[in-house]
Amino acid sequence: MIKIAVYGKGGIGKSTTVSNIAAALADRGLRVMQIGCDPKADSTNSLHGQAAIPTILDLIRQKGDAFSLKDMTVKGYKGVVCVEAGGPAPGMGCAGRGIIAALEKLKEKGAYDIYKPDIVMYDVLGDVVCGGFSMPMRKGYADAVFIITSGENMAIHAAANIAMALENFKDRGYARLAGIILNSRNVKHEEEKVLELASDIHSAVIGSLSRSTVVQEAEELHKTVIEAYPASSMAEEYRILAAAIYKEAQKRR
Amino acid sequence: MLTRIGKAVDMQGAAVKIKEAVYPNPFESGLEYTPPARGTWNIVHTNMLVPESHQVYICAAGCLRGVVLTAAEMGAMDRFSSILVEEHNLMDGSMENLIIDGVGDILDRLPRRPKVMFIYPACIHRFMGCDMSAVYVQLQRRYPDIGFGECYMDPIMRKSGLTAEARTRWQLYHFLTPQEHDWKSVNIIGNNLPTSEDSELVRLIKDNGFILRDLTLCRTYEEYLEMGKSAVNISYNPQMIYGGQQMEKSLGQKNIYIPLSFDCLEIRNELYQLADFLGVQHLDYSPNMLQCERSLAKAKDVIGDTAIALDYAVTFRPFSLARLLLDHGFNVTRMYVDTIPSEDKADFEYLQQCYPNLMLYATVHAKMRVMDRHTTEPLLAIGQKAAYFTGTRHFVDIAECGGFYGFTGISHMAARMVEAFLEEKDARDYIQIKGWRCRTCR
Numbered sequence: 001m002i003k004i005a006v007y008g009k010g011g012i013g014k015s016t017t018v019s020n021i022a023a024a025l026a027d028r029g030l031r032v033m034q035i036g037c038d039p040k041a042d043s044t045n046s047l048h049g050q051a052a053i054p055t056i057l058d059l060i061r062q063k064g065d066a067f068s069l070k071d072m073t074v075k076g077y078k079g080v081v082c083v084e085a086g087g088p089a090p091g092m093g094c095a096g097r098g099i100i101a102a103l104e105k106l107k108e109k110g111a112y113d114i115y116k117p118d119i120v121m122y123d124v125l126g127d128v129v130c131g132g133f134s135m136p137m138r139k140g141y142a143d144a145v146f147i148i149t150s151g152e153n154m155a156i157h158a159a160a161n162i163a164m165a166l167e168n169f170k171d172r173g174y175a176r177l178a179g180i181i182l183n184s185r186n187v188k189h190e191e192e193k194v195l196e197l198a199s200d201i202h203s204a205v206i207g208s209l210s211r212s213t214v215v216q217e218a219e220e221l222h223k224t225v226i227e228a229y230p231a232s233s234m235a236e237e238y239r240i241l242a243a244a245i246y247k248e249a250q251k252r253r
Numbered sequence: 254m255l256t257r258i259g260k261a262v263d264m265q266g267a268a269v270k271i272k273e274a275v276y277p278n279p280f281e282s283g284l285e286y287t288p289p290a291r292g293t294w295n296i297v298h299t300n301m302l303v304p305e306s307h308q309v310y311i312c313a314a315g316c317l318r319g320v321v322l323t324a325a326e327m328g329a330m331d332r333f334s335s336i337l338v339e340e341h342n343l344m345d346g347s348m349e350n351l352i353i354d355g356v357g358d359i360l361d362r363l364p365r366r367p368k369v370m371f372i373y374p375a376c377i378h379r380f381m382g383c384d385m386s387a388v389y390v391q392l393q394r395r396y397p398d399i400g401f402g403e404c405y406m407d408p409i410m411r412k413s414g415l416t417a418e419a420r421t422r423w424q425l426y427h428f429l430t431p432q433e434h435d436w437k438s439v440n441i442i443g444n445n446l447p448t449s450e451d452s453e454l455v456r457l458i459k460d461n462g463f464i465l466r467d468l469t470l471c472r473t474y475e476e477y478l479e480m481g482k483s484a485v486n487i488s489y490n491p492q493m494i495y496g497g498q499q500m501e502k503s504l505g506q507k508n509i510y511i512p513l514s515f516d517c518l519e520i521r522n523e524l525y526q527l528a529d530f531l532g533v534q535h536l537d538y539s540p541n542m543l544q545c546e547r548s549l550a551k552a553k554d555v556i557g558d559t560a561i562a563l564d565y566a567v568t569f570r571p572f573s574l575a576r577l578l579l580d581h582g583f584n585v586t587r588m589y590v591d592t593i594p595s596e597d598k599a600d601f602e603y604l605q606q607c608y609p610n611l612m613l614y615a616t617v618h619a620k621m622r623v624m625d626r627h628t629t630e631p632l633l634a635i636g637q638k639a640a641y642f643t644g645t646r647h648f649v650d651i652a653e654c655g656g657f658y659g660f661t662g663i664s665h666m667a668a669r670m671v672e673a674f675l676e677e678k679d680a681r682d683y684i685q686i687k688g689w690r691c692r693t694c695r
Binding site for chain 1: 346349380383384390391
């Protein structure tokens with residue numbers, strides 16, 4: 001089983017990218033599990049096509065421990081197992097603690113043993129704002145971390161923070177940084193800035209995605225680009241990126 | 254001094270007739286009260302059983318009072334340390350390093366290096382998701398000559414999943430290493446007290462030429478390590494079931510769980526099961542069973558119809574004990590139990606059918622603090638909590654099963670009941686002492 005975590009600044013396109021990678025890998029016949037670690041709980045929307053699915057934290061709040069693994073998961077495109085950790089009520093509670101509770105519950109209910117996915121992908125909010133958000137990096141969770149960024153300064157700043165967190169944890173046997181993904185916003189000197197970031201954090205850009213209206217069009221259909229526009233050049237970009245991620249993650253298994 | 258205001262508190266929610274009680278939790282969980290009957294062992298007492306071990310507790314200063322006082326009462330402050338958590342440890346992400354560095358400081362200051370360190374994080378570590386696995390890896394890397402035990406001072410693990418107690422019981426034996434097994438030696442595992450020498454369990458082991466090893470009898474770390482040689486682990490504490498299974502996996506020691514019981518046929522079956530397991534002959538236990546009947550009849554002659562109350566801390570099988578006494582004509586009127594153990598389910602159901610008016614009282618329900626709970630009728634209590642709640646001066650001072658097992662266990666219990674019935678004692682003098690019969694730190 002390969003386990004990866006994808007981090008990046010909020011709004012940078014993590015969920016869209018991760019869902020398209022999931023769909024591309026599912027097309028290749030792999031068993032895929034995608035776990036959204038974001039209080040918005042919308043990581044997997046384009047895979048299952050629903051407005052919302054029950055989150056683990058909602059289940060814990062409503063039922064204590066009286067729920068099954070099936071209650072926590074929804075099957076999406078080509079059998080991708082979709083999970084949403086969920087979060088606290090806005091303005092209250094602790095989102096990091098929520099991720100800890102959700103991931104522990106997923107493990108406790110035997111998600112990895114029962115579904116036996118070939119690849120698990122954690123789609124994680126933001127720039128490691130607290131210990132809870134580093135949970136997917138821990139030993140036993142992801143083996144490799146990928147950071148998505150554009151050339152925008154805030155996105156680069158967040159990417160550098162994530163890389164710093166990984167560096168802080170290097171003695172603990174946590175996941176290692178496996179590469180940078182450039183999600184283009186067509187800003188000035190974008191490629192150079194992201195290459196400079198990669199160099200600064202001793203990593204490499206393992207793939208890049210063009211800015212394309214096809215992505216938004218697919219989202220309006222509540223689908224991934226892979227499903228909605230499989231013949232598009234954007235779908236091909238996602239397939240190439242999926243192959244690169246899979247290859248890098250396999251090296252670090 | 255606090256003075257109660259308002260009306261007397263009723264028993265609703267804190268007491269129920271057994272016929273109306275729901276298995277396994279007859280009382281609602283909520284605000285809890287801890288009665289000052291201190292004989293039951295706590296996490297400090299139990300882990301001190303491992304010779305040459307040292308305990309490290311990590312929490313905010315005020316939170317550590319209970320364990321500090323226990324260690325002090327035991328005269329074991331030289332085997333106890335603490336690491337204080339401060340607010341900045343939460344904010345700067347240094348919690349894991351605080352523990353690792355704190356253990357280092359402790360080791361630097363100890364006059365003698367311990368063989369084992371039991372590390373007790375608290376609920377704050379759980380809430381903030383402290384990576385304890387990484388902590389243990391680092392500690393083991395830095396101090397390879399010391400064994401580190403994963404323990405818990407965590408009330409939120411008390412009632413759900415694999416309990417902190419079950420995990421900790423297993424950790425007590427975590428430092429044993431796989432060895433060539435001696436097929437003529439066995440361990441009794443999971444208890445705080447040694448099983449009495451005259452019990453049929455110990456006799457079955459020793460009279461058939463087996464060496465018996467038991468953590469409660471180990472005085473040196475070398476003796477403790479020798480437990481790894483035994484080919485078989487025998488347990489009768491339900492909290493050790495998980496640990497026994499884990500030891501079978503990690504050490505290859507055969508595991509047998511023989512539940513403690515107060516039913517003569519059940520006891521005989523357990524002993525036969527063990528005999529088959531060890532490959533020894535079945536004994537004729539008819540005389541032992543007859544002796545039990547005689548002991549109980551003698552006790553009944555003395556105690557007569559005096560009301561009896563018993564509590565859960567007396568034994569792992571309080572409902573089995575109540576059934577034995579009621580079926581032998583004793584007037585058991587009250588049980589102080591918060592939950593019904595799974596081992597006791599059949600006995601609980603039997604009592605519901607045959608003695609439906611038997612009263613069950615919670616011990617931790619908040620109302621037990623203020624409810625009018627003393628009885629004016631003469632009453633014999635079995636156990637410290639029963640003595641405290643009823644206010645009687647006639648009680649069997651016992652906790653942690655008292656080392657009783659089998660037919661002799663029943664006879665010993667009957668004899669203690671007679672003694673308690675005939676002799677008055679002041680409960681306060683006895684029950685305020687923590688860790689009943691804890692000899693570990695002498």
